[in-house]
Amino acid sequence: MMSRCKKVDISVTETMSMVEVIKSEQIKVRVIKKVPTVSVELCNQVQVYPTMESKRLMNLLTTASQSISVTYPKDEGTYDPTNEDEDPMAVQVVPETYHVKVDEKDKIVVTPQLGID
Numbered sequence: 001m002m003s004r005c006k007k008v009d010i011s012v013t014e015t016m017s018m019v020e021v022i023k024s025e026q027i028k029v030r031v032i033k034k035v036p037t038v039s040v041e042l043c044n045q046v047q048v049y050p051t052m053e054s055k056r057l058m059n060l061l062t063t064a065s066q067s068i069s070v071t072y073p074k075d076e077g078t079y080d081p082t083n084e085d086e087d088p089m090a091v092q093v094v095p096e097t098y099h100v101k102v103d104e105k106d107k108i109v110v111t112p113q114l115g116i117d
Contacts, residue, residue, distance in 0.1 A: 002027070021046055031058050040065050047071060060094070068094040 001020040002008065011030040012019055018037035021027050024046070029038055031050040034057050040046050043065040050058050055072045062068050071091045079086045095112035103109050 037061060039063075040068055043068070062094050065094075066096055068096075070094070 001022065002010065002024060003020075003022040005021075005024040005027065007026045008024070009028040009030070010019075011032060012035050013032040014034045015036070018039050019029060019031075019035055020039045021029065021041070021043055023042045025044045027043065027046045029046065029048045031038065031048065031054045033051075033054055035054065036057065037059045038048055039061045040048075041063040045067040046065065046069075048058075048060060048068075048070045050070070050072050052073045052075075060068075060070060069091055071089055074088055074090050079088055081088065093114075095114055097113040099111045099113055101109055
């Protein structure tokens, strides 16, 4: 667990359960092999970097946090490695805003707002 930290770059090879980042700013978490969960709570500017090996084994939980992103290597065949304009890394931002409404079946429908339309 990392709490109330600022400008930390941590590399984790393997854990049994999770890496927790709480009330921290400008954090980089590098997941090398197997970290089942990265939990980010009350944070600002956290970047998570899973490897090709760890990207599908890791879950990211965020609570009341801003500017959270995941940067991971793209699968082979999804980009042209000979093209300098194509980045072999993908960057996805975790939504901070959600649209919530009640549907016709009285169920709550939550949709992340991924950008400004």
